[in-house]
Amino acid sequence: MDYFWNSLIAGGGEESKCGWLKDKFGLSWQVVPKALGRYLSDPDRKKTDRVMQAMLQMKKLEIADLKRAYEQAA
């Protein structure tokens, strides 16, 4: 996560919200932890809402914080 985020943004890129960034060539990327898909498609709406809420406040996604949001909403 950190590696791709930092490498793609280097040299004139721009960070955006929710794991999105724009590289120095103007191409947009989403750098996403593997577990996010599972968190967001959980049948428990409380869990998915918590994860979504946590994600909407992030620029680079933080796996530990997303996991905490997912587990807390049990």
Next chain:
Amino acid sequence: MKKLNTCLCFNGNAEEAAKFYVSVFKKAKIIDTLLWGDTGPGPKGSVLASTIDIGGHEIVVMNGPDFKFTPAASLFVVCENQAEVDEYWDKLSAGGEIMQCGWLTDKFGVTWQIVPDGLMEMHKDKNPKKAAAVMQAMMQMKKLDINVLKRAYDAA
């Protein structure tokens, strides 16, 4: 999901777009749909994103912020034969806009390149005359015609 996937952002009509692309391509299906929950910003229960699988390539089709598509980024479709070129060209350009050299923009604004298999090999031919003849033939086309391209290649 694979390491690298494509995500397209629509302005509210992602669901319609996902259904359209799945209807156009063979071996295509919607494999996942994510709805907005209580947190928004989209209306609860409406489609946030659908993931479609086109022959093993996954595309996330989402309703996103107010972005505009541009031909600077396009999806590159390699076709097995002219019949496939014709089919994808007709279906994807319906209600959209055709461009040059095998490019088209569909009715949702997404740009596609509909390319016959073998074209890239002809472009890379070691004989610069052949590569140039193919390029010249291609520059005059809208929909690509593999037979005309091959004839230009063979004649050079």
